Structures are given as structure tokens and as C-alpha cells.
Amino acid sequence: MRSSIFVKKSLICIAILSSLILVGCHSSVDQSKPTADATIQTSSEISHYQSIIDAANGTPSAKALRAYIAQEPLLKDQVSHQKNIDDFWQMLINMPAEQIQKLDVRADENVLQGWVDLLDLYHNNYQDPAALHNAFNDWKIRYPANPGAKTSPTALIQIIHHSSISSNPKIGLFLPLSNNGKIFAEAILQGFLDAQKGLPINQTTTTSSSEQNNQNSDTVQSIIDSITNSSNNIAQENNPQTPSLIIDNAPINNQQVKVYDTNTQSIETLLQQAEQDGITLVVGPLLKPDVLEAIQTDTPLNILTLNELGHDKMPLKNNVCYFSLSPEDEAINAARHIAEQGKQAPLLLIPSSPFGERIANVFAQEWLKLTQTPVRKQSFGDINSLKARTTQSTGIRMIGTSIVLAEQQSSNTNDMAEAIDTVYIVATSDELALIKPMIDMATDSRTRPTLYASSRSHQTGLSTDYYLEMENLQFSEIPLLAGANSALLTQANQRLSADYSLIRLYAMGIDAWLLANHFNQLHQNSIELNGATGKLSVNSENCVIFRSLPWLKFQQGRVQLI
Numbered sequence: 001m002r003s004s005i006f007v008k009k010s011l012i013c014i015a016i017l018s019s020l021i022l023v024g025c026h027s028s029v030d031q032s033k034p035t036a037d038a039t040i041q042t043s044s045e046i047s048h049y050q051s052i053i054d055a056a057n058g059t060p061s062a063k064a065l066r067a068y069i070a071q072e073p074l075l076k077d078q079v080s081h082q083k084n085i086d087d088f089w090q091m092l093i094n095m096p097a098e099q100i101q102k103l104d105v106r107a108d109e110n111v112l113q114g115w116v117d118l119l120d121l122y123h124n125n126y127q128d129p130a131a132l133h134n135a136f137n138d139w140k141i142r143y144p145a146n147p148g149a150k151t152s153p154t155a156l157i158q159i160i161h162h163s164s165i166s167s168n169p170k171i172g173l174f175l176p177l178s179n180n181g182k183i184f185a186e187a188i189l190q191g192f193l194d195a196q197k198g199l200p201i202n203q204t205t206t207t208s209s210s211e212q213n214n215q216n217s218d219t220v221q222s223i224i225d226s227i228t229n230s231s232n233n234i235a236q237e238n239n240p241q242t243p244s245l246i247i248d249n250a251p252i253n254n255q256q257v258k259v260y261d262t263n264t265q266s267i268e269t270l271l272q273q274a275e276q277d278g279i280t281l282v283v284g285p286l287l288k289p290d291v292l293e294a295i296q297t298d299t300p301l302n303i304l305t306l307n308e309l310g311h312d313k314m315p316l317k318n319n320v321c322y323f324s325l326s327p328e329d330e331a332i333n334a335a336r337h338i339a340e341q342g343k344q345a346p347l348l349l350i351p352s353s354p355f356g357e358r359i360a361n362v363f364a365q366e367w368l369k370l371t372q373t374p375v376r377k378q379s380f381g382d383i384n385s386l387k388a389r390t391t392q393s394t395g396i397r398m399i400g401t402s403i404v405l406a407e408q409q410s411s412n413t414n415d416m417a418e419a420i421d422t423v424y425i426v427a428t429s430d431e432l433a434l435i436k437p438m439i440d441m442a443t444d445s446r447t448r449p450t451l452y453a454s455s456r457s458h459q460t461g462l463s464t465d466y467y468l469e470m471e472n473l474q475f476s477e478i479p480l481l482a483g484a485n486s487a488l489l490t491q492a493n494q495r496l497s498a499d500y501s502l503i504r505l506y507a508m509g510i511d512a513w514l515l516a517n518h519f520n521q522l523h524q525n526s527i528e529l530n531g532a533t534g535k536l537s538v539n540s541e542n543c544v545i546f547r548s549l550p551w552l553k554f555q556q557g558r559v560q561l562i
Contacts, residue, residue: 001498004040006380009100009369011348014138015336024076033162037302039349042074042555044436045074046071046074046075046262047072047129048333049067049068049070049071049074049484050067050071052064052067052490053067053068053071053087054090057346058091058094058541060091060092060094060095060096060099062103062104064091065088065091065095065112065115065124066112067090067117068087068091069088069111069112069147070083071084072084072088072147073147075385076127076200081151081339082151082154082346085147085148085151085152085154085371086153086154086155086318088115088153088316089148089153089155089156090153090155090178090316091117092115092116092119092543093122093155093523093524098126100116100119100393102516103116109157110143110145111145111146111147111148114139114142114143114146114148115146115148116305117139117142117143118136118139118143118146118148121135121139122156126159126520126521126524127520127521128194129159129160129520130477132156132159132160133160136152136160154255154318155275155318155319155523156188157299158302158318158319159401159520169280169519170255170258170278170279170280170281170518171257171258171279171281171282171283171514172257172258172260172274172277172279172281172283172284172285173189173192173219173257173259173282173283174259174260174261174262174267174270174283174284174285174286174290174294175188175189175233175259175261175262175284175285175286175306176259176261176262176285176286176290177189177259177261177263177264177286178263178264179263180263180287180288180359181263181287182274183502184286184290184502184505185286187496187502187503187505187506187509188275188286188306188505188506188508188509188512189259189491189507189509190495190496190506191507191510191532192257192283192509192510192512192513192515193257193508194491194506194510194512195250195252195509195510195511195513196252196254196491196513197252197254198249198252199247199249199343199373199485199488199510200485200487200488200491201485201487203232203244205220206264224238224320224330224538232523244532244561245479245482245483245484245550245561246484246485246530247479247480247484247485247488247510247516247530247531247532248529248530248531250513250514250517252519258274258277258279258339260273260274260284262284262285262287262290262392266293266294267285267290267294267297267298271294271297271299271301272299274301276300277301279301279304280299280302281301281302281304281516281519282294282302282303282304282510283304284304284305284307284416285305285307285514286306287307288307288308290310291305291306291307291308291309291322292309292313295309295314295315295317295320299319300319301319302320302513302519303319303320303321304320304321304322304323304510304512304516304519305320305321305322305323305324306323306508307322307324307325308324308326308544309322310324311521311540311542314542314544314545315542316541316542318523319547320543321515321519321538321543321544322523322542322543322544323508323512323515324508324545325504325505325508325533325547326547327355327358327359327454327456328358328359328362328475329534329546329547329549330359330454330455330549331359331360331363331366331454332362332363332366332546333364333476333548333549334363334424334452334476335363335366335367335370337452337474337476337551338369338422338424338452339367339371340377341450343369343421343422343450344373344375344421345373345419345420345421345422346363346367346375346376346420346421346422346423346424347376347378347399347420347423347424347425347449348363348375348376348377348378348396348400348403348420348423348424349359349366349378349379349380349396349424349425349426349427349435350378350379350380350382350426351378351379351380351426351427352379352381356379356426359426359429359454360375360377360403361405363375363404363424363514364405365405366405368405370498372427374402374403374404375402375403376399376400376401376403376420377400377401377403378396378399378433380396380402380427383430383431383434386431386434386435387434389434389438390434390437390438394441394442394443395438395439395440395441395443396438396439396441396442397441398419398420398423398439398441398442398443398449399420400420401479412559420449421449421450422441422449422450422451422452423450423451423452424452424453425451425452425454425457426453426454426456427452427453427454427456427457428456428457428459429457429458429459429462429466430522431457432453432457432470433466433469436451436470437469437498439451445462448495450472450474451472451473451474452473452474452475453473453474453475453476454475454476455475455476455477455478455481455504455549457475458475458481458500459500459501460500461497461498464557467554467557467558468557469555471556472554472555473554474551474552474553474562475552475553476506476549476550476551476552477549477550477551477552478504478532478534478547478549479503479507479530479531479532479533479534479535479549479550480492480503480504480506480507480510480532480533480534481503481507482550482552482561483502483561484532484550488532489503492506504520504533507531507532507533508533509534510531510532510533510538511529511531511533514529514536515529515530515531515536515545522538522543523538523543524538524546525539526538531547533547533550534547534549534550535547535548535549550562
């Protein structure tokens, strides 16, 4: 009996021992599985949160913010982690105040609460980088575990480090002051330096302004020489009383502005040189290839470019903003102005060129947003082909082909002249002088569409007959040429021999100085300035400056502000 019990006990012990051995073997084999499974799960979670972020498409939302926060601790790669922090911060500062107030931050969302508190400190102190620096340090003490305390947003650090930008930036101007682009660069440079030294206010200051003008001209010439080794008619033409149009003054100072000729070295080399020179803000470059090189160069310097690229070529960079005399801005302005006047069926008359097609598409996109209806277009050839059409005695009929956009379903073309109530013309003054009479010839005076034109048609030296011929035609123009500051216009006329193309660039130089002194505010999308080239605002996530233009009308041989 005892031997039987002993045998049973032995068998039980052997069984238990075997089980332990098997369990141990299984444990050692399976230990790798949780690691692999965890990696797969982490990758899946990162993708899940990224899909939420991508769906937001940059539009601030509580859901996207929470996705950023949930994704952040999962990102082990330093570059991806920094991008998460930077993109989160950009979305947070772009979120409207009323949306921030409606954020329902739960008691367990300490990270989100920390970010919201930092945003509040940022809004209260961003114009004073020193105060912002102190507030940020205090915040890091209050929220030591917040991701932003360990990996700070790049844009925030740039504002803190480049504290001089908000009050007294050390500016480097990147312009092509030799070879190609020289004449345009000189006009921009002159406007920039004139704005730095203060704009004339009224005609009573003409004498003193004249002395200052001569001094500024000498300064510009000396700068150009050292780098390259080298009329009242406008005011009288317009002369409108325009109390609603103003040009904001920018800070006046005598600090040295260092000018770099972009035709002498690569942009990357010039940026490195500017950094060594202690420059904190680069204004420029002007030419598109140089702009592309500038934004592709890794530099800590802030950059206000003087040209734009295609939307897909302008990535969001916290140290870059884009400013230009974009004809696309005019097309958007035209669509808005015409829609505000209650028009419903516009016809675009455009040059038969890629430029004309580009303008037509931009107008059509904006019109579709505003009215959900299509736009028609009609192209014209060069000046000789227009002259040939005038001999045919048929005029320009109110027909066109529909502009079909990617976001719009194809629609049937309606060629009925009665349907057209508006014509927007993109033409030079010589072309417009032929086009308008041909429209008048082909239309009945009782049903004649309202005519609009771009500033391309407004040039110097237009005759009285031209003004009378353009009766009732409306056109857009920059505030400086629309009479916002007659003394400044006289100054520009004297400087540039009443060349409207160069005066527009001169105005661009004035606004470049204005924007340079508000650079820190540009990425906040909340600034609005009355510039010489238009009402300036930031209307995209890429920090592209948009210009809203005034409209004028030919009336009884004169130009009047609408």
C-alpha cells in the first residue's frame, strides 16, 4: 500500500516537474511575441492618429489636437517627434479664440491644459520676446512633464531667440542689383529706404521731403555702386478725394540695412554670410529661382520673400513668409468685387497665353466659392490680331467657353449674349483701347454688360480721349496709384518718371518695410495693414500675404474711387 502511494507521489512529482519545464520552454519562446505585437500595435496607432490629423487638412479642431497629443509619445524618431510638436503648435495658434474657449478640456487632460495655458501666455507676450521668454520658463516649471517643456515648438523658440525682429530688426535685403532684374530691384530698394526714413504726409511737406528724397536717392545710388561697382501727372490724373484710403506708417529709424546682390553668389552662400553679419531678417529674394533656393536652404534666419511660388512649392516653414505683387490676387479681388455688385454671369476676356489661362482659373475658382456657378472665357491674340478684328465690323460677341475646374462638374456652354452681364478684361491699355469699342459695337446699349479691368490696363500717359472712351469702366489699382497719399505719389513720380510698373514696385518696397516690422505677427494670421500695394493680410497656412485692392471708375474724363 505504501509502495503504491510512493509510486503515485513519484508520478505526480514527475508530472509537475515536466509541466514546469514545458512552461519554462514556452515562456522563453513567447517572450519575443509581446515585443513584436507591441511594435505592430504602436505603428497602427501612429497611423490611426495620423489619419485623423490628415483628415483635418490643417483646419484647427479639438479632434486633431487630441490626435497630435496621443501620437506624440509613440514617436521615437527625433525628426518625426519635432514635426509633431511643431505642427500641433501651428494648429493651436491658428485656432480662433472662440474655438479655444469652447474646448472642453477634461480633468485628466493635463497635457492639453498645459498647451492651452502656454497659448494664453503666448498671445499675451508675443510682441515682447523677452517677456515671452520669461513666461515660457515659468510655464515649463508649472508643466515639467508637458512635451513642450522637453521639445519646444520651433516657431516659439525662433520668436524668443530673434527678439530684435519685433522692434528693431537687423535687415538684409536680397535683391538682383546687377544684370537681370536690376531696374526692378532698384525701385523696390528705393521704396524700402524711403519707408524706413518716413513717408511724406501731405503736399505742405514737399520742400522738406524733396531734400530728404535727394538724400535717399544718393543713399540708394551709393549702395548700388558699392555692390555692382558701377511727374506730377499721376497726381493730377487721379487727384481724387479719398479719405477712406490710407497708407500706414511704419517705424522710422536710421539703422543700416545691408544689401546683398543675389546675382553675385548663391543664395545659400548669401544666407550664410548674412547670418555671420548678424542679420536677423532677410527681405527677399525677388526672382523665383532664388526664392525656391532660399526656402530649400536650412537657415535659422527669418525670411520675407518678394515673390511667390506655386502653392505646392511653398511648404509651411515657421521662419518664412511670402509677399509679391501677385496678379492672382487681382483676379481674386475681381471675383469678389463683381460678386458683391450682384453680377451673376461673367465673361473673362484674357490673353491667349499661359498667363491668361492662369488668371482665368484663379478667377473661376474664387467665383465658384462665392456663387457655386461656372465662368466663361474668351481669348484674344496680340495687338495686331486685335487691330485686324476691328476691320471686320463684327465686334466682340458675348460668348465664351466654360472654365471647368477639377472641383466642378462639367457644364454645358451657354452662348446666349443675354446671359452675360459682366466682362472682366485682362489687357494692356493699348489692347483695352481696341477691345472696349468692339464690345460696344457688338452689344445693345440697353443690355450692355458692366465692364471691369485689371490694373494691367492702367498705365502712364493715357490721353483725355482714352479716359472718355473708357467711361464707366471699373478697374482695380494699388492704393498708392489710387490717390491714398498724393505727396507720396508725387515723390514716386519724381523718382521713377511716372512709370506705373516701377511705381508699383516702389510701393512694394514700402510695404516690405512695413511687413518686416510686423514679421512676428504674420504667422498668427491676425494682422491687417493698410499698405501702399493694398490692404495686407495673411490668408493661408503658408504665410502668404494677400493684397485687397481698391476699385476705381472712369467717370466724365476722370478717375473716381468707388
